Amino acid sequence: MTPSRAAFAAILGKDLRAELRTLQSLPAMALFAVTSFVIFRFGLDRTSLSGSLAAGVLWATLLFAAVLGINRLFVAEREEGGFDAIRLAPIDRSVLFAAKAAALLVYLLALELIAVPVFALFFLDSAAALGPLAAVLVLTDLGLAATGTLISSMAVNSRARDLLVPLVLLPLAVPLMIAATGATEPLMALGGPGYHRFGTWLAVLALYDLIFGLVGYAVFDFLLED
Amino acid sequence: MGSENTPPDEPALRLAGLRRDFGERTALDGVGLELAAGESLLVLGPNGAGKTTLLRVLATLLRPSGGEVRVLGCSLPGEAWKLRGRIGYLGHEPLLYRELSGRENLRFQARLHGLGGERAEARVAELLAAAGMERRADERVAALSAGMRQRLAICRCVLHEPELLLLDEPDSNLDAEGRELARALIGPGGGRSRVVVTHDPERFLPESDQVLRLGIGEAAVVS
Numbered sequence: 001m002t003p004s005r006a007a008f009a010a011i012l013g014k015d016l017r018a019e020l021r022t023l024q025s026l027p028a029m030a031l032f033a034v035t036s037f038v039i040f041r042f043g044l045d046r047t048s049l050s051g052s053l054a055a056g057v058l059w060a061t062l063l064f065a066a067v068l069g070i071n072r073l074f075v076a077e078r079e080e081g082g083f084d085a086i087r088l089a090p091i092d093r094s095v096l097f098a099a100k101a102a103a104l105l106v107y108l109l110a111l112e113l114i115a116v117p118v119f120a121l122f123f124l125d126s127a128a129a130l131g132p133l134a135a136v137l138v139l140t141d142l143g144l145a146a147t148g149t150l151i152s153s154m155a156v157n158s159r160a161r162d163l164l165v166p167l168v169l170l171p172l173a174v175p176l177m178i179a180a181t182g183a184t185e186p187l188m189a190l191g192g193p194g195y196h197r198f199g200t201w202l203a204v205l206a207l208y209d210l211i212f213g214l215v216g217y218a219v220f221d222f223l224l225e226d
Numbered sequence: 227m228g229s230e231n232t233p234p235d236e237p238a239l240r241l242a243g244l245r246r247d248f249g250e251r252t253a254l255d256g257v258g259l260e261l262a263a264g265e266s267l268l269v270l271g272p273n274g275a276g277k278t279t280l281l282r283v284l285a286t287l288l289r290p291s292g293g294e295v296r297v298l299g300c301s302l303p304g305e306a307w308k309l310r311g312r313i314g315y316l317g318h319e320p321l322l323y324r325e326l327s328g329r330e331n332l333r334f335q336a337r338l339h340g341l342g343g344e345r346a347e348a349r350v351a352e353l354l355a356a357a358g359m360e361r362r363a364d365e366r367v368a369a370l371s372a373g374m375r376q377r378l379a380i381c382r383c384v385l386h387e388p389e390l391l392l393l394d395e396p397d398s399n400l401d402a403e404g405r406e407l408a409r410a411l412i413g414p415g416g417g418r419s420r421v422v423v424t425h426d427p428e429r430f431l432p433e434s435d436q437v438l439r440l441g442i443g444e445a446a447v448v449s
Contacts, residue, residue, distance in 0.1 A: 002311075002340035010337035018325045021366075081321035085382075086286055088321075089338035090311030225289065 007091040013100035015107060017173050018076060025069040026110055032064040033115035041122050049123040055164055055184035058119055061175055062112065063144070063170075069107045069164050070148035074156040085153075087224060097149055097220035101213075105145040129187040132198070136187070139205035140180040146212035147172050153223050179204040181214075236299040237391055238263045238419035239284070243293035251421055253279040255295070259438060259448045263389075266420040268430050271440035278318065278421040280440070281392045284421060285315040298390055311339055314388035316396055322342050324368035326380045331367060332385060339386035358407050358430070363376035372399040380408050391420045397429065397431040 011085035019025055023171040040057050041047070049057060077083045086096055116137070120127055148169060188196040235432040239353040254276040261267050269277050282288040284297055286306040300309040315321075322331045328348045329350060336346035354363045357377040367375060376399045383391065391412055397405050414420060414433045422430050431437070438448045 001307075006340065006342060007338055010334055013328065014323065014330075014334050017330070018323060021325050076323060076325075080323050081317075081319040082323065084315075084317070084319070085321040086338065087336065088285060088310055088313070088315055089335070090307075090340065091338055159256060172230060 002089065002091045004092055004095045004110060007089070007095045007156070008099045008102070011086070011096060012102050015076075015099070015103040019103075019107070025072050026107055027127070029065045029107065029111045030114045032068055033111060034062050034118050036061040036064070037115070037118055037122050044218070046123070048125055050125075050188050050190045052181065052185045054188040055082075055181040056125060058116075058184060059124070059140075059180050061119075061169050062115060062140075063173060063177060065111055065115065066108055066144050066148065069104060069111070070144075070152045070169065071155075071162055073104055073149060073152040078156045078187050083224065092155065093221045093224050096219050097153070098215050100153070101145040101149040101216065104148055105141055108141040108144060109138075112141070124188065126192070129184075129193045132153060132187050132193060132195075134200060136180055136183045136193060136205070139202060142209040143176045143205060143212060144173065145178070146209060146216050150216045150220070150223075153220065176208050179208065231374060234300055236263070236296075237261055237294040238265065238298060239421070240296040242292065244280075244283065244290055244295055245292035246276070246283055246288060254283070254440070257438070257440070259423070259436065263419055264417050266414050266422065266433055268427065268434035269421060269423045269440065270425075270427055270436045270437060272442060275440035275442050278394055281315070281317070281394050281421065281423055284443075285313055285317075286310060287315070287393050289319055311386060312388055313390045313392060314376070314383040314386070314412075316391070316393045318394060318398075320367075320375045321382060322367045322375060322378055325366060327364045327366055328374075328381075329354065329363040331378065332381055332387040335382050335385050339387065349384075349385060350381075353385060353411070356407065356411055357381050358403065368425040373401055373404055373417070376400055377404055378405065378409050384411050389418055391418060393420065394423045394424065395425070397424075397426065425432060 077086070116130065116133070118128060151165055151169045151172070155161045155168065158164050179201045183198055183205065186196045186198060239259065239261040242258045244254055245252065246254040249428060257280065268281060271277050279288065283290050283295065283302070286302060286309055289303045298312055299308055300306070326334065332350040332353065333346060336350060354360050357380060359374065359377050359381070362370060362374060367378065380396065393412060396412055398406060400408055422434070424430050437449050
């Protein structure tokens with residue numbers, strides 16, 4: 001068997017190189033997020049948001065932008081025979097799950113490097129929330145990466161892939177979004193960041209990440225069977 | 227790399243009553259044969275006879291629905307994990323990423339097969355030269371002709387020095403020069419076994435030890 005670390009690095013490197021070359025996912029995700037913020041700004045007719053409304057606008061936008069990337073995560077494997085090439089190699093197939101989740105995590109972090117400053121510029125009075133928000137972003141992204149990779153691998157063989165991913169992913173992401181908005185809400189409170197139940201929500205996010213990471217690791221091998 | 231050699235008394239292939247169903251349709255039924263290590267098997271039959279299905283079962287990409295399948299001493303589907311890395315599969319699709327260059331694709335495959343560093347670079351360079359692809363090796367696969375993609379696919383197939391080659395129409399899209407180069411890479415010899423699916427028996431018959439004829443709704447015949 002090829003060492004898992006080498007196979008993981010090979011698959012992740014291949015995905016990131018292909019994305020850098022084609023820019024098929026990231027620009028669409030970023031453009032969607034920025035456009036959504038513009039629509040929210042004029043639709044709500046507000047120059048400043050706080051509390052639960054700010055958290056809701058941020059996380060709904062990031063989640064729907066993430067769906068665009070999740071939809072395309074396995075397209076190259078499906079259309080260019082990557083699944084077969086990887087299935088023929090002497091590697092643990094859960095390495096593919098880990099590498100794809102890592103690639104999605106990189107896309108989500110890159111998306112947020114663009115979207116969150118735009119959100120702050122449009123809606124926040126100060127940037128004080130952004131520091132602690134980073135922890136919420138990372139933990140939520142880990143959960144989205146695990147769930148999204150799992151759902152994307154299941155949906156990629158379907159002709160209704162674009163429909164199936166949001167239909168299956170969004171209900172599974174509800175607990176994640178509840179915890180993410182719960183942790184974000186006090187950070188964006190009027191009068192500056194607060195930390196009411198912040199730690200509890202972070203723990204919920206970490207638990208979600210652990211559960212879906214383990215589920216993905218456990219079932220991914222079966223998903224690749226014919 | 228194909229380091230786990232088949233035991234000396236074990237044939238490369240042993241099939242008995244192999245069946246593969248797709249839902250209610252049976253694509254393969256009652257296929258049985260033995261192929262000694264180092265021998266070549268030619269698979270013939272009309273479209274839809276199950277030739278590609280047979281190769282995909284042997285490559286561990288499809289699970290058999292019934293019968294006994296032993297490949298290089300490994301029983302399928304239970305021991306499929308032991309077999310991967312010991313077979314080279316050339317199918318209808320080149321299994322190459324269109325946005326990567328030929329060299330990047332081969333490097334990627336080399337790493338999946340446990341080859342790294344200078345050893346991988348040397349092997350990739352050797353194969354690109356053998357396939358006459360050195361000058362076009364750094365172009366994106368999407369920009370290459372079908373024949374050049376086939377040459378790269380042949381390189382991918384033999385990159386890890388497999389013990390068994392499973393070749394589905396290996397001459398597809400190749401010109402006369404390409405066919406000669408391909409013969410050097412995937413031709414008989416070198417102690418490895420081969421299963422070749424083709425619609426051009428005259429080309430491959432002289433280098434085959436056995437012929438398997440598959441028919442639609444008929445019993446498979448070995449000669």
